Amino acid sequence: MILEWRSKYAINGILLYVVSTVFVCYQAFKSVDTLVWNALFWIILLFASINAINRSFIQESSYRQLYYYTIASPKAVILSKIIYNTFVMVLLSAIAFSVYSLIFSNPIGDPTLYLTAVLLGSISFATVFTMVSGISSKTGNNSTIMAILSFPVIIPLLIVLIKLSQNAINGLERTVSSGEILVLLAINVITVTISLLLFPYLWRD
Amino acid sequence: MRKSWWKILGLCLIGGSIIAGLLGPVPRLPILNETIRNVYFHVPMWFAMFTLYLISVIYSIRYLNSNDIKNDFIAVEAVNTGIIFCFLGLLTGMQWANITWGEPWPNDPKTNGSAIATLMYLAYLVLRNALEEEQKRAKISAIYNIFAFPVMIVLMYILPKLTDSLHPGSGGNSTFGDIDMDNQMRPIFYSAVVGWILIGVWIASLRYRLRLIENTRNQID
Numbered sequence: 262m263i264l265e266w267r268s269k270y271a272i273n274g275i276l277l278y279v280v281s282t283v284f285v286c287y288q289a290f291k292s293v294d295t296l297v298w299n300a301l302f303w304i305i306l307l308f309a310s311i312n313a314i315n316r317s318f319i320q321e322s323s324y325r326q327l328y329y330y331t332i333a334s335p336k337a338v339i340l341s342k343i344i345y346n347t348f349v350m351v352l353l354s355a356i357a358f359s360v361y362s363l364i365f366s367n368p369i370g371d372p373t374l375y376l377t378a379v380l381l382g383s384i385s386f387a388t389v390f391t392m393v394s395g396i397s398s399k400t401g402n403n404s405t406i407m408a409i410l411s412f413p414v415i416i417p418l419l420i421v422l423i424k425l426s427q428n429a430i431n432g433l434e435r436t437v438s439s440g441e442i443l444v445l446l447a448i449n450v451i452t453v454t455i456s457l458l459l460f461p462y463l464w465r466d
Numbered sequence: 467m468r469k470s471w472w473k474i475l476g477l478c479l480i481g482g483s484i485i486a487g488l489l490g491p492v493p494r495l496p497i498l499n500e501t502i503r504n505v506y507f508h509v510p511m512w513f514a515m516f517t518l519y520l521i522s523v524i525y526s527i528r529y530l531n532s533n534d535i536k537n538d539f540i541a542v543e544a545v546n547t548g549i550i551f552c553f554l555g556l557l558t559g560m561q562w563a564n565i566t567w568g569e570p571w572p573n574d575p576k577t578n579g580s581a582i583a584t585l586m587y588l589a590y591l592v593l594r595n596a597l598e599e600e601q602k603r604a605k606i607s608a609i610y611n612i613f614a615f616p617v618m619i620v621l622m623y624i625l626p627k628l629t630d631s632l633h634p635g636s637g638g639n640s641t642f643g644d645i646d647m648d649n650q651m652r653p654i655f656y657s658a659v660v661g662w663i664l665i666g667v668w669i670a671s672l673r674y675r676l677r678l679i680e681n682t683r684n685q686i687d
Contacts, residue, residue, distance in 0.1 A: 392613060393613075396593075396606055396609060396610055396613075399597075399602065399606050400593065400596050400597055400606065406592075406593065406596055409589045409592055409593070410589050410593060410610065412585075413582050413583070413585045413586035413589055413614075413617075414586065414613070414614065414617050416582050416621075417579070417582070417617060417620050417621045417625055420575075420625065421625070444620075444624065444625075448620065451616050455612065455613055455616065456613075459530075459609045459612060459613065462530050462605060462608075462609060463605070463606070463609055
């Protein structure tokens, strides 16, 4: 009961969504400078992840949720959701990144650091959005509430991520970016603990 | 009378700080000049807002533990009052920035962060409106409130410290108290902070009692 390895077709849909978004952006921009390149990548990833994780609670019928409720503790449920969404996000961002740097030319100075940024970013998107989608799934009309609730929460993360990845593109010294990496890790740890503490209350009704 | 001493104290502190802040002597500094008086009004707004949000989170946690709807009322009214103080802080800050930094909205991480934090708490109010059922609304909004509070801290206090900011106390700038405030200003400043916090709590408690009355009335009908 730790992984819910179903609904693979949904992942395929999201992957197609990412690829087509990248292509649309390519048609619109043709060539971009590094600043826009970076921003565009994170925006694509942001919307793809909202779409992907938004479904993690809605697509399950209330009967199935009742079944989970009887079979597992709420902490296990939220933890498994977070882990599952993290896997999906890492996969998603890896594919998005490869397609993106294939179609647009790739200006990155320090690829390892950039990949670290992408990895951290996808993990933090997953942790934050899982909790927010849990909240918004309780409210009925979903996607609007999801966007309203999640954007202000994700903005600080996005600021740090864009800064970190800009450092990577410019190929600065690794030590310059260590502060940002620490902040990201700290935010992730805080988000996961808060989700673990709060989700039992959300799950109960 | 015995219970309302803190309200009177708050009024006295604010009145005193307004009079002393507008008339009292201030050091003459380059760029700041007389606008340094704004420190008596701009900074206490944020202190009051922060205190109110903290109260709100505490009562949200208490709501989740006790399921008592009164705690939820306190939490939402603290947020309502906190948002008012946040807007006042933004307004006074914009006036100040217009004079010292040359434009009302410089691209400053602390300014942007506080604007985003305001958005977050407005989203909290929208979330409350989206839910009909009372118990459910209280529970879900309490969860979001607790979730949003650490993000607010990160936005307003940690991120500006990491990046370059025009505000004092961040991005390697020294704090305001170190260089700019002399010893004459300090007591006025602190009394203004305490006074505005007390007044903020007072407003929130008044709103809470109004809501409580409304609630009991609705139940009788």
